[in-house]
Amino acid sequence: MFYREAGQFKTSYKQYMQAFPIREDRIGIAIWLAIALFYVPFFGLPGLEYTFAMNAIMIPVVIFTITAIGLNILVGFTGQISLGTGAFMGVGAYACYKLTTYFPDVNIIIIILASGFVSAAVGAMFGLPSLRIKGFYLVVATLAAQFFLEWCFIRVEWLYNYNPSGAIEVPQREVFGLIVTGAAAEPATRYLMVLGFLILLTIIAGNLVRGRVGRGWMMIRDMDIAAELIGVRPLRTKLSAFAVSSYYCGVSGALMVFVWLGAAEVESFDVNHSFLYLFMVIFGGLGSITGSYMGAAFIWTFPILMKEMGKRLFDIDPIIMENVSLVAIGALIVFILIKEPHGLARLWQLVKQKLRIWPFAH
Amino acid sequence: MKDTTQGYVAEDGRHIGGVMMEMKNITLRFGGVVAITDVSFDIREGEIRAIIGPNGAGKSSMLNVINGFYHPQEGEVWFRGKKRPSMPPYEIAEQGIARTFQNIALFKGMTTIENVMTGRQLMMKKNFLWQLLRLGPALDEEVKHRRRCEEIIDFLEIQAIRNTPVGSLPYGLQKRVELARALAMEPKLLLLDEPMAGMNVEEKEDMSRFILDVNDQYGTTIALIEHDMSVVMDLADRVVVLDYGKQLADGTPDEVQKNQAVIDAYLGVEH
Numbered sequence: 001m002f003y004r005e006a007g008q009f010k011t012s013y014k015q016y017m018q019a020f021p022i023r024e025d026r027i028g029i030a031i032w033l034a035i036a037l038f039y040v041p042f043f044g045l046p047g048l049e050y051t052f053a054m055n056a057i058m059i060p061v062v063i064f065t066i067t068a069i070g071l072n073i074l075v076g077f078t079g080q081i082s083l084g085t086g087a088f089m090g091v092g093a094y095a096c097y098k099l100t101t102y103f104p105d106v107n108i109i110i111i112i113l114a115s116g117f118v119s120a121a122v123g124a125m126f127g128l129p130s131l132r133i134k135g136f137y138l139v140v141a142t143l144a145a146q147f148f149l150e151w152c153f154i155r156v157e158w159l160y161n162y163n164p165s166g167a168i169e170v171p172q173r174e175v176f177g178l179i180v181t182g183a184a185a186e187p188a189t190r191y192l193m194v195l196g197f198l199i200l201l202t203i204i205a206g207n208l209v210r211g212r213v214g215r216g217w218m219m220i221r222d223m224d225i226a227a228e229l230i231g232v233r234p235l236r237t238k239l240s241a242f243a244v245s246s247y248y249c250g251v252s253g254a255l256m257v258f259v260w261l262g263a264a265e266v267e268s269f270d271v272n273h274s275f276l277y278l279f280m281v282i283f284g285g286l287g288s289i290t291g292s293y294m295g296a297a298f299i300w301t302f303p304i305l306m307k308e309m310g311k312r313l314f315d316i317d318p319i320i321m322e323n324v325s326l327v328a329i330g331a332l333i334v335f336i337l338i339k340e341p342h343g344l345a346r347l348w349q350l351v352k353q354k355l356r357i358w359p360f361a362h
Numbered sequence: 363m364k365d366t367t368q369g370y371v372a373e374d375g376r377h378i379g380g381v382m383m384e385m386k387n388i389t390l391r392f393g394g395v396v397a398i399t400d401v402s403f404d405i406r407e408g409e410i411r412a413i414i415g416p417n418g419a420g421k422s423s424m425l426n427v428i429n430g431f432y433h434p435q436e437g438e439v440w441f442r443g444k445k446r447p448s449m450p451p452y453e454i455a456e457q458g459i460a461r462t463f464q465n466i467a468l469f470k471g472m473t474t475i476e477n478v479m480t481g482r483q484l485m486m487k488k489n490f491l492w493q494l495l496r497l498g499p500a501l502d503e504e505v506k507h508r509r510r511c512e513e514i515i516d517f518l519e520i521q522a523i524r525n526t527p528v529g530s531l532p533y534g535l536q537k538r539v540e541l542a543r544a545l546a547m548e549p550k551l552l553l554l555d556e557p558m559a560g561m562n563v564e565e566k567e568d569m570s571r572f573i574l575d576v577n578d579q580y581g582t583t584i585a586l587i588e589h590d591m592s593v594v595m596d597l598a599d600r601v602v603v604l605d606y607g608k609q610l611a612d613g614t615p616d617e618v619q620k621n622q623a624v625i626d627a628y629l630g631v632e633h
Contacts, residue, residue, distance in 0.1 A: 013505045013508045017504065017505070207493065211493045212483060212488070212493060212504075213490060215472075215483060216483060218469060218476075219469055219480050221469075222471050222472065230483060231455035231483055232452060287471060
């Protein structure tokens with residue numbers, strides 16, 4: 001009744017090929033965007049304290065969505081698996097730190113976008129083994145990248161400017177007179193900044209996966225031999241996926257340290273985080289950008305909401321709740337993956353499909 | 363045997379041109395196993411060429427040699443008057459050779475139209491920067507190729523499944539989508555590996571009609587492997603017969619059918 005294609009006629013391929021061909025989808029996206037842009041920065045989330053909602057939920061969720069989109073390009077769209085995401089984010093963060101040390105006057109937005117390229121180069125380099133090895137063996141190769149880069153983050157003191165604590169501490173930077181990094185930055189400013197990055201990178205990812213580049217990635221994923229016989233160059237295609245994916249991870253890593261955490265050590269980029277991002281992608285839906293949003297939001301907020309609920313409703317110690325939520329999230333992942341291996345994105349798609357023909361069954 | 367060096371007129375009056383592809387004394391081994399032994403034949407412009415033979419005769423291997431997926435140990439492949447060096451499959455695709463597979467090799471995660479669009483991959487030239495903007499030239503290019511793909515979809519009568527993921531399509535339709543994908547490459551030479559395997563009579567008739575239409579409308583040269591003899595004899599202009607990797611006969615369907623070696627090896631010896 002509210003969600004129908006009927007009566008919406010497409011008169012050109014341009015209209016037919018747009019990202020959301022159904023009008024109701026476009027309205028839905030506009031509403032989400034309006035909430036994210038005009039409600040959240042001023043009022044936070046309903047029922048939660050404002051600073052907590054921004055710092056513990058909204059800002060990290062937005063940043064991790066960028067990570068999830070990046071990882072999804074590699075895992076979901078190209079079918080190459082990676083456990084080095086955390087380290088690639090680290091490369092972005094350390095690159096951003098070094099760049100802003102050398103060029104303190106350059107706009108931090110440009111520095112963050114540039115640090116993504118460092119990460120992309122490193123990612124493409126560690127993507128080279130993917131030409132020869134697949135599946136589990138590639139996992140091991142990317143795991144090697146993870147540990148090697150972690151080692152660099154500790155041992156190469158140049159990376160953290162020989163700081164005795166071994167951590168990078170984010171200097172204060174301003175964009176158009178607004179403080180965006182460091183302790184003095186307002187949550188709303190920081191949130192809007194990461195949201196800007198997310199919107200830009202989502203549009204780019206959406207454009208790429210719908211065009212020639214994305215089709216090349218999916219061809220490699222679905223049937224690499226046929227792809228090669230059709231004219232896809234495996235080397236170029238796989239490395240471009242690694243590079244683009246690592247670019248996203250690098251930018252999100254830089255944002256994570258500069259805009260969210262304010263300071264970071266090697267623990268922020270360890271293999272546990274790599275697993276967390278992989279969960280987001282798999283749980284949200286492989287090969288779906290919407291799924292990356294859902295996966296990142298769910299995996300990150302679920303334990304926090306569990307803790308809050310336990311405290312408020314049943315007066316349970318948050319530490320116990322934290323462990324309970326770990327168990328619950330594990331069980332949930334197993335359950336969802338058995339019931340719907342394509343993740344939350346597919347569930348959402350099914351709901352929409354049912355809605356299109358509602359109230360009829362077929 | 364009919365002399366075919368200068369081109370010839372087919373039974374139905376179509377004029378068949380000069381040599382497009384020539385296989386000269388091809389021998390292909392996998393370790394100790396000899397898959398193809400000293401096979402020579404040619405494929406001519408505009409021709410429908412069939413390769414037949416019992417199971418394990420080396421037909422698919424032959425197609426893979428033409429396709430550049432296997433590199434023969436001995437012999438030469440000549441394409442359009444030039445000896446073809448051993449090159450990766452994607453470069454051979456650039457030369458205008460497309461194929462379908464015996465066991466359907468579609469991109470299962472993508473829809474029909476996306477699968478057909480993959481055939482245009484080589485023709486899309488706009489660089490990465492335009493691709494990520496998806497504006498101006500990149501979008502124009504996408505629309506242009508989309509229009510062409512929709513024409514092919516119309517041609518093969520698969521409009522209704524345009525937006526269906528191919529993994530959920532029935533077998534006969536998947537075969538047709540695969541043909542559409544190969545046609546989207548606008549090939550000079552189209553290789554069909556058992557295009558009618560596992561189909562019922564109606565689907566076979568449809569597919570035969572499409573093959574003839576492709577040859578007729580686009581002037582595409584076709585080389586096909588098929589087990590259904592009535593189909594082969596109806597469609598093909600010339601037939602090459604393989605058995606245990608050796609060439610038994612080469613000629614028009616009538617000639618091949620009368621060939622004693624073919625009758626013995628292929629249709630069985632009378633005891």
